Amino acid sequence: MFFTYLRRELRRRRKAALVVAxxxxxxxxxxIVVSSVSSGMGKAQEKVLQSLYGLGTDMTVTKAMETSEEGGERPERPRFSFDAQAEGSGEEQSTDHVMVQGFQSLADSTVDKVGEQSGVADAVGGLSLQVVKVSGEFTRGRFQQDGQGGPGGAAGAEPSEGGRVQGGGADFDVNSYSVYGTDVTEPKLGPLTSSRITDGRTFKASETGAKVAVVDSAHAKEKELETGDTVTVKGTKFKIIGIATAESGDAAADLYLPLKQAQTLADAKDKVTTIYVRATDSQQIDSVKSAIQKNVSGTTVTTSADLADTVSGSLSTASSLATGVGTWLSVAVLVTAFLVAGLLTSSAVSRRVREFGTLKALGWTSGRVTGQVVGEAVVHGLMGGVLGIALGLAGAYAVTAISPTLQAELGGGAGGSGGMGGPGGGPVGGPGREAAAKTLEVALSAPVGLTTVALAVGLAVAGGLVAGAFGGWRASRLRPADALRRVA
Structure with missing residues (x-):
């Protein structure tokens, strides 16, 4: 009887049902659209952070370079020396200067100490280097005596007043690139994991002392390098075994070497600049961070949450809008929709006074009448839910199809934190990351998960119940006498 009457009433009041729904x-x-866009923002930001950290890395441990006034290490300055060439000219000379970049170095034993902390699943070290290569040639000048012919004057002539040196000079080129020493025994942790090997292969665990290298694709293209070629760093030749392309589009380092080889090049035996840490439980990252800072003195621990604060640009702005303005707008529209649905249902009940009064006169209880009104309102809500899910999925699909490009600026303003970008333009959470802002472009998507759909269904039922509560309360107050007064 209940469902029969419900079906008949819904069919009779199709227009009213459509308005409420x-x-x-x-x-x-x-x-749905705001939730999916917010989820897309989270994935976009996660992609940006992976370019700083590497997959599977929850935090990094570093030590800021201290200023000389504080009695710490003085930032290293490059010095170059060349052999004097007594005879001849045009002979090319070249020298490399390898510097530890950005952070104060830590002992290898610190990696083990960090790994022993409660909540740490794994910890590996890495060494960030900057190589400055100066190459070129000197050209010897020629002395010319005034009043004597020939470009060099008379053979064996002694310099005298009035003579001058003509020609000569130096022509040198300065080339700078970043090198990162990675622990090849832990291939699943560290910055290289955020890059994809597009040619050749990555390091093998047995190549801790091998003279091999992986080159970033952008650097390889600039220097016309290919797998199988060799690169020379400070007189040591390394064979290129692979080309890596950073998934984020922003390379972490130009050249990757086994950690021991990088330490040898920089005269930094048993030293690292960054420790990459994976936590046993992602929910305990804050407690792990506190434990490391307490038990490993002088270090700075940087988590993905800390890095997220350094992401600015349109990605940050859009994320703020989606989580702030978008959320409040959704709440406001939902509240308005619930109120309108409730008022419309209550208004419909007032127009059905004679109907409900007659039903009560025939023996329907107030609870049965109220249940009838609530049942109709819940159906309206479910209809609205189906329609809303369809519209929300269409909106999310449109956002994904358009894929608006957002910009994310990394590392700006973080130079003094020690953990983000040390003095002198150190790396931001990893090798080769300058403290100055770098810009990444990220395509926005709007994924819709089962949780979002379940939320929509819950809201639909809630909306129906709210509307039914308005109408049911009004219907429960009707009396059979009200219907009899309107029968004339």
Whole structure:
């Protein structure tokens, strides 16, 4: 009887049902779109952070370079020396200067100490280097005596007043690139994991002392390097075994070497600049961070949450809008939709006074009448939910199809933190990351998960119940006498 009457009443009041369902649908669709866009923002930011950290890395441990006034290490300055050439000219000379970049070095034993902390699943070290290569040639000048012919004057002539040196000079080129020493025994942790090997292969665990290298694709293209070629760093030749392309589009380092080889080049035996840490439980990252800072003195621990604060640009702005303005807008529209649905249902009840009064006169209880009104309102809500899910999915699909490009600026303003970008333009959470802002472009998507759909269904039912509560309360107050007064 209940469902028969419900079906008949819904068929009779199709227009009213459509109006109530449409109002709820708009609110639910907006919630779906905002939730999916917020999820897309999170994935975009996660992609940006992976370019700083590497897959599977939860935090990094570094030690800021101290200033000389504090009695710490003085930032290393490059010095170059060349052999004097007594005879001849045009002979090319070259020298490399390898510097530890950005952070104060840590002992290898610190890696083990960090790994022993509670909540740490794994910890590996890495060494960030900057190589400055100066190459060129000197050209010897020629002395010319005034009043004597020939470009060099008379053979064996002694310099005298009035003579001058003509020609000569130096022509040198300065080339700078970043090198990162990675622990090849731990291939699943560290910055190289955020890059994809597009040619050749990555390091083998047995190549701790091998003279092999992986080159970033952008650097390889600039220097016209290929797999199988060799690169020379400070007189040591390394064979290129692979070409890596950073997934984020922003390379972490130009050249990757086994950690021991990098330590040898920089005269930094048993030293690292960054320790990459994986936590046993992602929910305990804050407690792990506190434990490391407490037990490993002088270090700075940087988590993905800390790095997220350094991401600015349109990605940050859009994320703020989606989580702030978008959320409040969704709440406002939902509340409005619920109120409108409730008022419309209550208004419909007032127009059905004679109907409900007659039903009560025939023996229907107030609870049965109220249940009838609530049942109709819940159906309206479910109809609105179906329509809202359809509209929300269409909106999310449109955002994904358009894929608007957002910009993320990394590391700006973090130079003094020690953990983000040390003095002198150190790396931001990894090798080759300058403290000055770098810009990445990230395509925005709007994924819709089962949780979002379940939320939409819950809102639809809630909207129906709210509307039913308004109408049911009004219907429960009707008396059979009200219906008899209107029968004339």
């Amino acid at each position: 449409s109002g709820l649908a708009l609110g639910i669709a907006l919630v």
